[in-house]
Amino acid sequence: MKVGDLSLRELRRTLAGPGLRLATGPFGCQLQSPIAAVAPELARLYAEHELLDETAFIDFYVKVAPSSGLRRWIRPKAIFSVDGVHPFTPLPADQALPMLEWGLNWCVTAYCHHLLVLHAATVARGPHALILPAPPGSGKSTLCAALVNRGWRLLSDELTLIDLRDGRVHALGRPVNLKNQSIDVVRRFAPEAFLSRPVHDTTKGTVALMAPSPQSVAASREPAWPRWVALPRWRAGAPTRLEALPPGEAFLHLADNAMNYHILAEQGFEALGRLIDGAEAFHFSYSDLDEAIATFDHLADQA
Amino acid sequence: MDFDGTALWACAELDGRRLHKDVADGRLVFDCESCETRLLSPLSQFLIETLEQQTRPVSTAEMVRAVHVEEPEASIQECLKEVEEALGALVEAGLLRAVAA
Secondary structure, eight states, rough: OBGGGGGGHHHHHHHHHTTTEEEEEEEEEEEEOOOOTTHHHHHHHHTOOBBOOOOOOEEEEEEEEEEEEGGGGGEEEEEETTTTTOSSOOOOOOOGGEEEEEEEHHHHHOOOEEEEEEEEEEEEEEEEEEEOOOEEETSSSHHHHHHHHHTOOOESSSSEEEETOOEEEOOOOOOEEEHHHHHHHHHHHTSSBBBBBEEETTTTTTEEEEOOOHHHHHHHHBBEEEEEEEEEEEEOOOOOOEEEHHHHHHHHHHHHHHHSSSHHHHHHHHHHHHHHHHHHHEEEEOOOOOHHHHHHHHHHHHH | OOOOOOOOEEEOOSSSSEEEEETTTTEEEETTTTEHHHHHHHHHHHHHHHTOSSSSSSEEHHHHHHHHHHHTTHHHHHHHHHHHHHHHHHHHTTTTTEOOO
């Protein structure tokens, strides 16, 4: 049974009550939120996600609840908690849904040291993964969303999970975080994609979430082999350019983008070493999404 | 730092464990204590390997000559400049130490 099989009423009752238990890639999550506005968009964003039964292992018990007292009525706030811990300051209640996503990301980076976690998007064609590590503002999520809407499989738009045993990338298959101008860019590029209502004035600006494609969610338990690493950089009017990046430099970029490299120490060094041994690395500058996709399609066709 | 050609160099005695990985554009060195990763240039990598093969300290001039053998099209002056820069980077990375003559 999937989240989309629940009626909105059932979903609201589950979120407000025992919690929605669902699988996101290798993780079992239990989501709770009595905030009524969360359910309708969550229903669309997670429609294809498999529901877990009561015997399934849950990695993260998370909750986004309204604040109590006066804050319930005047400038209401939402409070995120995981296992009863509140790692963030409360945010305006209309940010409850993005807060849930940011909170789930926080759980992965804070607790999942059995994996090397990179701040990077990853998409795949067949068994081959394309890793897109980049700082905010580089066009990473926009490019990721565009690729996913043209047949690439979404593994993750934000956190790339490298298995320390075999080097494969695990999928998360969760919504893509879009910010500011990229929201309209993706809307125009893929009008058929579901995007949540934009939420303004967050710490990241205006944000919206894009639902992962059904095939991405269906394959979210299938890891992929890192085959390409591309450091994207969007610049207005820039020609599409894919330039080889030497492996040592690529390693340093990946290490800079690794969330738990310093915690994993030798294991992290070895995991990144294996990754660059098996992947070609590039600098990638672009301004036109169609050309960008054609470039990566061409790479994939040659693999 | 004064590189006059007679200075002697040896690999530093490392206080913590280090891992390395050779790649096309040099050598990645990971300090297990600080978790810092450095990318040594191919020339730095060559100098370290030259030092590792010796049981005695090696002078700057010897290293310049070794580099010139590998890069005969470059002038000695060019080799000296590059070696000086690479030695400086290696000292900064804690991988090399000056030895009293």
